Amino acid sequence: MKEASFYITENKGRVKCVLCPKFCVIPEGSVGVCGTRENFSGKLYALSYSKPVAIHLDPIEKKPLYHFHPGAKILSVGTLGCNLNCRFCQNFDISQQFEKEDFDNITEVTPEQILSICKKNGYKFVAFTYNEPSVFFEYMFDIASLCKENGIGTVSVSNGQINEEPLLKLIDYIDAFNIDLKSFNADFYKKICGGDIETTKRAIEIISGKKKHLEVTFLLIEDLNDDEDEFDSMCRYIAGLDKNTVLHISRAFPRYKMDFEPTPVELIDRFQKHASRYLNYVYAGNI
Numbered sequence: 001m002k003e004a005s006f007y008i009t010e011n012k013g014r015v016k017c018v019l020c021p022k023f024c025v026i027p028e029g030s031v032g033v034c035g036t037r038e039n040f041s042g043k044l045y046a047l048s049y050s051k052p053v054a055i056h057l058d059p060i061e062k063k064p065l066y067h068f069h070p071g072a073k074i075l076s077v078g079t080l081g082c083n084l085n086c087r088f089c090q091n092f093d094i095s096q097q098f099e100k101e102d103f104d105n106i107t108e109v110t111p112e113q114i115l116s117i118c119k120k121n122g123y124k125f126v127a128f129t130y131n132e133p134s135v136f137f138e139y140m141f142d143i144a145s146l147c148k149e150n151g152i153g154t155v156s157v158s159n160g161q162i163n164e165e166p167l168l169k170l171i172d173y174i175d176a177f178n179i180d181l182k183s184f185n186a187d188f189y190k191k192i193c194g195g196d197i198e199t200t201k202r203a204i205e206i207i208s209g210k211k212k213h214l215e216v217t218f219l220l221i222e223d224l225n226d227d228e229d230e231f232d233s234m235c236r237y238i239a240g241l242d243k244n245t246v247l248h249i250s251r252a253f254p255r256y257k258m259d260f261e262p263t264p265v266e267l268i269d270r271f272q273k274h275a276s277r278y279l280n281y282v283y284a285g286n287i
Contacts (some may be wrong), residue, residue, distance in 0.1 A: 153175045
């Protein structure tokens with residue numbers, strides 16, 4: 001465990017996590033919504049620090065990143081946990097279905113060991129991915145800092161549910177972001193994902209404003225987030241930041257708590273054509 005970076009001590013031994021918009025107030029011995037940050041004796045600790053459940057070498061396009069060093073391989077690192085609870089979660093087995101005791105059974109891999117793996121094998125890029133990387137902020141930050149010192153590029157694949165202060169602390173150490181924009185409807189974010197759309201929009205705006213490489217992923221689900229007027233507003237919003245921002249429209253498959261038909265390819269095609277009216281680079285994925 002490592003002491004968390006962003007929290008406030010409250011009365012009666014409670015702590016308030018200020019890493020993400022949940023602002024969890026956590027009693028002694030309990031964890032926040034993400035399941036990865038525990039109040040131990042009045043201090044908040046990151047249970048996932050140096051506890052990856054997945055380390056793989058991937059094509060960079062799998063993140064997906066299409067305009068950031070295409071053709072490169074990237075060492076991808078993920079842990080347990082998420083600060084959303086999307087009912088259609090595509091990787092629920094590591095983001096939702098675990099207990100804090102599970103961290104005790106995970107082999108430790110330190111940031112220094114991640115750097116060593118990269119140097120030994122000549123890997124030039126590291127991605128923080130698979131689950132939501134903001135919930136393992138300290139682990140990500142320490143790895144990214146070492147990578148920066150050693151000329152290794154870094155990527156964060158995130159839902160954007162991170163508060164402004166931690167994002168600004170992190171952003172200079174991350175070279176590229178893929179942000180998952182799940183819809184352009186605040187009620188959808190709240191009721192289906194348990195999140196806050198304005199936080200994700202603010203993250204996108206900060207990343208774009210800092211001139212970091214940014215690609216956005218939209219998981220299209222028929223009859224759930226396929227309102228064309230909302231999608232039109234989303235495309236105009238992204239284009240207003242930068243028309244060259246890459247948009248990935250991904251096909252969804254039934255997972256976790258929702259049963260639905262896989263997104264029709266014709267719907268993906270229609271939305272891709274629609275988005276191309278506003279954005280210069282729009283790709284279909286998961287087809």
